[in-house]
Amino acid sequence: MNVDLVVVGSGFFGLTVAERCATELGSRVLVLERRDHIGGNAYTENEPETGIEIHRYGAHLFHTSNEQVWEYANRFTRFTGYRHHVYTTFKGRVYPLPINLGTICEYFGRAFTPDEARALIAEQAAEIPAGREPRDLEEKAVSLIGRPLYEAFIRGYTAKQWQTDPRDLPAEIITRLPVRYTFDNRYFNDVHEGLPVDGYTAWLERMADHPNIEVRLDTDFFDMRDGLVGRVPVVYTGPLDRYFDFAEGELGWRTLDFETEVVPTGDFQGTPVMNYADEDVPYTRVHEFRHFHPERHYPDDRTVIMREFSRAADRGDEPYYPINTARDRERLLRYREMARREDGVLFGGRLGTYQYLDMHMAIASALSAVANRLRPHFEQGERLT
Ligand code: FDA
Numbered sequence: 001m002n003v004d005l006v007v008v009g010s011g012f013f014g015l016t017v018a019e020r021c022a023t024e025l026g027s028r029v030l031v032l033e034r035r036d037h038i039g040g041n042a043y044t045e046n047e048p049e050t051g052i053e054i055h056r057y058g059a060h061l062f063h064t065s066n067e068q069v070w071e072y073a074n075r076f077t078r079f080t081g082y083r084h085h086v087y088t089t090f091k092g093r094v095y096p097l098p099i100n101l102g103t104i105c106e107y108f109g110r111a112f113t114p115d116e117a118r119a120l121i122a123e124q125a126a127e128i129p130a131g132r133e134p135r136d137l138e139e140k141a142v143s144l145i146g147r148p149l150y151e152a153f154i155r156g157y158t159a160k161q162w163q164t165d166p167r168d169l170p171a172e173i174i175t176r177l178p179v180r181y182t183f184d185n186r187y188f189n190d191v192h193e194g195l196p197v198d199g200y201t202a203w204l205e206r207m208a209d210h211p212n213i214e215v216r217l218d219t220d221f222f223d224m225r226d227g228l229v230g231r232v233p234v235v236y237t238g239p240l241d242r243y244f245d246f247a248e249g250e251l252g253w254r255t256l257d258f259e260t261e262v263v264p265t266g267d268f269q270g271t272p273v274m275n276y277a278d279e280d281v282p283y284t285r286v287h288e289f290r291h292f293h294p295e296r297h298y299p300d301d302r303t304v305i306m307r308e309f310s311r312a313a314d315r316g317d318e319p320y321y322p323i324n325t326a327r328d329r330e331r332l333l334r335y336r337e338m339a340r341r342e343d344g345v346l347f348g349g350r351l352g353t354y355q356y357l358d359m360h361m362a363i364a365s366a367l368s369a370v371a372n373r374l375r376p377h378f379e380q381g382e383r384l385t
Contacts (some may be wrong), residue, residue, distance in 0.1 A: 003030040003214075004378070006228055008221040009237030011040020012359050013349030015207040016072075016234050016366035017374065022212035023124030024370070025378050031208065031215040032224070034238075038215055039204040040349075041320075042359060047289075049262050052304045053199050054289050057318065058256055059273060060200060064360035065192040070192045077203035079194030080295060084187040088275035090152050097275065098187065099149060100180035107152060114181040121146050121179060133171070140171035145179055156279035161254070161310045170325075195292055229346060233377060233384050235369070239319060240335050243342075248334045251354050252327075253319035257309040259283075263341060266300040283307040322354050344384050346373055 004027040007014045014031060015038070021027040037043050041057035059086045065068055073079075086097045095103045104117045112120065124146025133357035136208060137158065141150045154177065156167050162173075196203045208215050221228075221238060228234055241251045272291035276283060287306045290298045313319050322328065332354050339347045347370055350357040357365065376382040 003028045003232060004031045005233050005235065005238070005374070006221075007031045009033065009040060009349060009351070010038040010204070010208065010215055011237060012042060012204075012362040013350055013352075013357075013366045014040070014235065014237045015204060016215050016363050017348070017370055019207045019210060020367065020370040021374055021378075022210045023230075025375060027212065027378065029213050031213060032219045032221050033215060033217050033219045036218050037201075038217070039201055039206055040237075041318075042200045042204065044132040044154045044200040047260070047262065047304045050299050050302050051303055052289050052298050053202070053293065054260065054306065055287070056258075058258070058308065058320070059287050059289075059292075060359065061188070061193070062195060063188040063193040065191040066360055066364050068367065069360045069363050072367065073203075073360075074285050076206040077198070079192075080197055080293065082195045082292060083193055084273075085185055085271065086187055086273045086275060087271055088153060088157075088277050089281075090156075090277040091367055094274075095153070096185040097153070098178055098180060098185070099145065099153060100185050101182060102185060103153070104149075104179075107149065121149070124148060135171065137166040137169035137171055137173050140174055141166070141177060144174075144177045149179075153277050157275060157277045157284060159279055160282070160284050163311055197232075207354045229342075232344075233374075234345045235325050235374075236345055236347050237352045238352050239351045240339065240347060241331070243345075243347070244335060247338070248331045249327075250315065251331055251335070252323035252325060253313040253315040253317075254310060254321040254323060255313035256320050258310065259307040259309070260304065261306075262302055262304055264302055266303060268303050268305050319351060323357055336355055340385055341368055342385060346384055 005021055007018045007029060010031050010033040018029045018031050022029050042060050044053050044055050045056065046052065047054050062073070062079065087094050088097050095106050097103065099170035101112065101114060101117055105112055125143055127147060128134060128139050134143050138150070138155070141154050155166055158169070162169055223234070233248065241248070268288050269286060271288070273285055273287055275285045285308045289306070322371050346369060347353060348366060349362055373384060377384040
């Protein structure tokens with residue numbers, strides 16, 4: 001095979017590796033992609049009836065404080081000035097998230113100063129005595145934000161996310177529940193934030209647009225593996241357990257189901273993302289994509305919404321969020337050891353490392369893999385694992 005490197009997967013990790021190796025190291029790169037499109041989970045497409053750009057695998061908001069990643073991303077796209085905000089509906093009323101002074105004033109029905117709100121939440125959180133280890137997720141959440149806010153904004157949402165009563169979930173799932181004692185409800189705190197002006201797919205296609213890069217869609221690495229591994233260096237961004245034929249058991253993931261609908265109104269909910277905290281509403285959130293791009297001209301009599309449902313993934317489902325139980329972590333250690341011994345194969349990206357990575361983290365990790373592993377491999381003949 002007349003290539004220097006095979007990259008399995010065309011998500012942000014795979015495409016960053018491919019682009020850097022092609023452009024900087026002059027490598028000929030073959031990208032194999034199982035799906036019928038590039039871009040991994042960041043892929044977007046226009047809904048045909050309305051032309052509204054939808055995020056097929058869930059809403060993707062770009063934000064970073066990493067200057068190197070920001071500079072790199074800006075080589076392929078310009079960004080809008082979009083700033084993300086989220087609201088939640090609970091018992092027929094709407095509140096801003098993350099929990100902030102506005103949420104607290106609205107929920108308890110009166111004006112609080114920051115100090116008063118802090119004192120109130122501290123008093124409510126004292127229900128779980130300091131020094132006693134919380135026994136489950138519910139106790140942990142109450143110890144952080146008190147019972148009233150937990151019951152309104154965390155309990156039902158978490159139960160739906162995990163399809164499990166929070167009293168049966170381990171405390172370690174949450175380490176912190178940020179409460180802001182200001183009215184600032186900007187979702188991300190990063191220095192840079194925005195959405196690609198002409199969409200994620202255009203950005204991702206520009207990354208792959210290089211004479212040294214060939215992308216083969218509808219192509220599963222496992223159908224070609226024997227002819228590749230050991231003959232050409234491979235960067236693998238598919239699921240880690242699948243690579244080793246699940247020899248140590250499966251790593252647990254949560255998946256999402258999406259229900260997309262065109263509705264006959266110019267504005268369904270007045271905001272891009274509305275969470276639903278009530279347990280008896282089966283979905284966790286509703287996305288309305290037109291609000292990601294208020295600068296665009298979209299039809300004013302129709303809009304596209306997407307309801308999101310969460311559940312544990314079975315084999316064959318799209319793996320979205322690592323569950324990370326103690327058993328998963330034990331298995332992960334064994335898989336990592338196997339990956340370390342797999343000569344000529346570099347495991348990366350969120351599936352290849354069993355780690356939730358935001359886009360900017362996937363790009364940062366790919367840039368460092370090129371600098372610290374692939375460049376030394378190609379230029380000094382260092383072993384690639
Ligand atoms: P990614 O999953 O994108 O790509 C892996 C690719 O490998 C896939 O295209 C897959 O088809 C391919 N592949 C797997 N096995 C293969 C095989 N055997 N042969 C060939 N190809 C194979 N981030 C962020 O910054 N802001 C956000 O708002 C969000 N939102 C968000 C929502 C949801 C629901 C999820 C699941 C994730 C996000 N993310 C996010 C994270 C973002 O999607 C993530 O950072 C990138 O997908 C990481 O890129 P990777 O290349 O690692 O994986």
